[in-house]
Amino acid sequence: MNEYNRPLAGKVALVTGGSRGIGRGIALALAKAGAKVAICHPGDERAAQTLAELQQYGEALERCADVTSEAAMVALFDQVCTLLGTPDIVVSNAGILHEAPLVETSAADFDRVLDVNLRGCFLVNREAARRMKSGRIINIASDLALLGRERMTAYCASKGGVISLTRSLARELAPHILVNAIAPGSIDTDMTSVDSMSPEALAKDLATPLARFGTVEEIAATARFLAGPEAGFITGQCFGVNGGSVMY
Template structure:
């Protein structure tokens, strides 16, 4: 039976790459983003996905997330895998960060993770023999902190807290893990979101390059597959050596 997979933040970046990676396994895909990711949905069909839904969902909006979950339930009857990639970043010194900007980052990255995770877990059956999987995208910054990114770092540290708590609450029928990427070559690292100085700092790591969204997607597929059966409550770094916990 084809896995039923929900990927959020599927319009671009790690979310889009994850959707296409699961499409290659013949999954049934529900793809969600703030705007319906029709671009990724079409590519996923071409990659071999059995069935694809493309859904518009603001993950910080509780009603929108519930509606997304109901669409998945109606189409698939349940869920086997969540890959939650939706998120935003914010770069500014603390004293120049309005409360509204902090609230928005927390709303999308942490509240959104709570809402989507709660909804997805509610759709999962899972057994000890065939556990469902929750995979949340956190960040290497959750471990090391980073000046002028405090709202983002706090939000991703919170995601790790959710992962560890849910891993204990739902074991052994649902395995819950985080992927903690380092610098990945997506629009989030572009000039609109990060300064040239900070892009340069991101490259000052042992592997001296940005990672690829496809590399993160490969890890998500691994965690969702047979190789990931003994992982739960973990934050897996895919970071080129940026953090070595």
């Protein structure tokens, strides 16, 4: 092991929604690169298994903490700072999807999606900004923020907000903290499970130049790059890891 295959040795990372899916993949990639990693989730039974996997690479911790709770996010950052150290890398990944025609979307449905995806991202970014002296913030958006998608208005609006928040914060926290977003295309996880999709929805997701779903590892590799020493001149960007669904 050396600085080339463990470029994040000595760093502390926090990944929200790191118990499964894309968040788990990012947490594992950062741990393999040498970082101590904390994950949070709102009560996901898979968190214990993910923690055990992370601990194969070094120190790690998991906490049940909902990103919509201001008190829970303050407490989470307090615990990470005490037990692992001040985070150098914060990944705001926690998210939910709500699918329904707009006329059938209640104000409560809309609020819930915005609460987790955008307000949660705000709370996590704010706690990171209050504590970090330097480092990287990475926010997980979506290609649908840029494409738009019928029956997913609240979700797309929330992810558009994540991209705008990222750009504003990149300006505000420069030059010591770099803030970027990743906007994945379709990735086969619990949220977008190939097995549970209608043929029409699947066809729409596959109508891209690369005509396939991406993998969790492909998103994680981008996050690891953005967290690492080679990405020191990159801030305020939104990385489309999307098989060509959106071309910037």
